[in-house]
Amino acid sequence: MSTGSRQPAGSTEIRRGADQSPRQTQPRGALYGGSLRTLSIASVVMVGLALGMAFFYAPEEATEGFLQRIFYLHVPLAIVCLSGFVAAGAMAIMHLRTREARWDLRSYVAIHMSLIFGVGVLICGSIWAKGSWGHWWVWSEPTLVSFLIVILLYATYQPLRFSIEDPERQARYASVFAITAGAFVPLNFIAVRLSTAYLHPRVLGTGKLPGPMALTFVISLIAFALLYVTLWRFEMTAKHARWQLKALRRRLSGEDAPARRRSAEPELGAGLGTGAPGVPGAGVGPGADPAPGLRPEPALTTNNLGRQAP
Amino acid sequence: MSVQPARRLDGEPDNRPHGSPGEPHAGPGGPTGPGGEPARGPRHPKTPPRLPAVVMALLRKELLVELRTLESVPGMALFSLSTFVVFHFALNRSSVEGDLAAGILLVTLLFAGMLGINRLFVADEEQGGFDALLLAPVDRSAMLIAKAAAMTIYLVVLEIVAVPAFGLLLLGSSLGNALPDLIGVLALVDVGLAVIGTFVAALAVKTRARDLIGPLIALPLLVPIAIGASRACAPLLSSGPHTGSGVRWLLLIGLYDLVFGLIAYAVFDFLLED
Numbered sequence A: 001m002s003t004g005s006r007q008p009a010g011s012t013e014i015r016r017g018a019d020q021s022p023r024q025t026q027p028r029g030a031l032y033g034g035s036l037r038t039l040s041i042a043s044v045v046m047v048g049l050a051l052g053m054a055f056f057y058a059p060e061e062a063t064e065g066f067l068q069r070i071f072y073l074h075v076p077l078a079i080v081c082l083s084g085f086v087a088a089g090a091m092a093i094m095h096l097r098t099r100e101a102r103w104d105l106r107s108y109v110a111i112h113m114s115l116i117f118g119v120g121v122l123i124c125g126s127i128w129a130k131g132s133w134g135h136w137w138v139w140s141e142p143t144l145v146s147f148l149i150v151i152l153l154y155a156t157y158q159p160l161r162f163s164i165e166d167p168e169r170q171a172r173y174a175s176v177f178a179i180t181a182g183a184f185v186p187l188n189f190i191a192v193r194l195s196t197a198y199l200h201p202r203v204l205g206t207g208k209l210p211g212p213m214a215l216t217f218v219i220s221l222i223a224f225a226l227l228y229v230t231l232w233r234f235e236m237t238a239k240h241a242r243w244q245l246k247a248l249r250r251r252l253s254g255e256d257a258p259a260r261r262r263s264a265e266p267e268l269g270a271g272l273g274t275g276a277p278g279v280p281g282a283g284v285g286p287g288a289d290p291a292p293g294l295r296p297e298p299a300l301t302t303n304n305l306g307r308q309a310p
Numbered sequence B: 001m002s003v004q005p006a007r008r009l010d011g012e013p014d015n016r017p018h019g020s021p022g023e024p025h026a027g028p029g030g031p032t033g034p035g036g037e038p039a040r041g042p043r044h045p046k047t048p049p050r051l052p053a054v055v056m057a058l059l060r061k062e063l064l065v066e067l068r069t070l071e072s073v074p075g076m077a078l079f080s081l082s083t084f085v086v087f088h089f090a091l092n093r094s095s096v097e098g099d100l101a102a103g104i105l106l107v108t109l110l111f112a113g114m115l116g117i118n119r120l121f122v123a124d125e126e127q128g129g130f131d132a133l134l135l136a137p138v139d140r141s142a143m144l145i146a147k148a149a150a151m152t153i154y155l156v157v158l159e160i161v162a163v164p165a166f167g168l169l170l171l172g173s174s175l176g177n178a179l180p181d182l183i184g185v186l187a188l189v190d191v192g193l194a195v196i197g198t199f200v201a202a203l204a205v206k207t208r209a210r211d212l213i214g215p216l217i218a219l220p221l222l223v224p225i226a227i228g229a230s231r232a233c234a235p236l237l238s239s240g241p242h243t244g245s246g247v248r249w250l251l252l253i254g255l256y257d258l259v260f261g262l263i264a265y266a267v268f269d270f271l272l273e274d
Helices: A036-057 A066-098 A101-133 A142-154 A157-162 A167-195 A211-253 A296-302 B003-015 B051-069 B073-091 B098-120 B122-127 B129-135 B141-169 B175-204 B210-236 B247-272
Strands: none
Touching: A036 A066, A036 A211, A066 A101, A066 A142, A066 A167, A066 A211, A101 A142, A101 A157, A101 A167, A101 A211, A142 A167, A142 B210, A157 A167, A157 B210, A167 B175, A167 B210, A167 B247, B051 B141, B073 B098, B073 B141, B098 B122, B098 B141, B098 B175, B098 B210, B122 B129, B129 B247, B141 B175, B141 B247, B175 B210, B175 B247, B210 B247
């Protein structure tokens, strides 16, 4: 959140406020908002409630029996996953409009989470298909097939990021990809649905879901959406924390830690966070003269973490 | 190899009203006319060239480069012929019809197109075509349109070779009856393949593993076109009477082409920013 406009380390403001203690300069937003705990508790409660309702409250479906209850897991997961992809596209639009690295990070994390959810959807969809149609994979089933195509497309997101060296270009290209793929999601579903007979249980389309089932479905949709948001926030927090750790390590190891990186992760604040954590002595190269060598010690207390806007 | 810088020189200055290939040497250095000033006039027009003119210039450059190097199209055509031979042995059939024929034709054209897509931006990346375009005061989308048009032309040339060869080597039914409808389907496929291919190629060309990333991204994006085209072609390539109306599938491909064309047009600028 608050890290979008950092200055590169080693600027002239290093010595400003050298008497502040590290505790005071600890940024308040370091863990990316305080609502994480509330959110976690809420999503645990909701997922528990949804699963409980799916198993004990919802009535047994007449033809498919117990197996039908996987519907309360499978369909919400799929809806949340695809919405996540589309949301990532919207975040990517924001990134291209504002050029702020945080939007790229959000889009990246959203696609990452959606991919994980998507694998879950494919697995529980396969289980359902095996149970009700007798095959693990059914080609005549449009939703399953289009979902697979979408997952295959998004699986190239990480390789694409990984093979672009320049962080700025990596972010830009990834956003272009996310926008295109986000628009592809609904188009692909229309195309594949046109191509095959309707075999998928179209529970939602028919509109005759009995009350308890509908209630359970809505509850579990909310639960999994909440779970998605919580996991998304957790990953964002982890990224921020790791990035701050990297910045601190970079301060410790000197200004000219190697800037080489080969990663698919978005980078917050160009020029920062590039320190290699595994290279403690990186700053003590032949070119490091004694005067700059003294700087990291005061800098640790006053580095740019302290200059973050709350 | 030595032809290539010259080729760029006579391709790019066409964007300007008075592009004289000899003059850029005297560019920013010293006075070029008697007073220094008058000579700058024609080379810095007040209004930038209009989009159609730029697109035509770039398209002309593309086709000229392809004609001089013959980098893409012969390779694509040869690839399609070898693929037919491979299909013959892999399927162990001497003639195919209907669904199978449509699938073989589509897959072959798609993969042959992939070869062209992989080559599409390589010359621009390696020899400064991108820089030249960015330096010119023109709309960058011109590059997308010109490249897509060039790619469409390559694909049409490819099909002029590949479709008769397919009819000769593998197809069981006669090609003659199907040809008018087939041309319509393939034209829509070409446009879609060219637009998506150009967009993906521009995305992939700056990456390290561009030959891998391009097809990886392009193939899922092309699935809807493959669906529509194979469904539309299947009745055309069967020996029985043409029953099903392929209009629905043509509409699907056309709509997909249109939507993706718009998306590519909207985001293409961001790929050419540095």
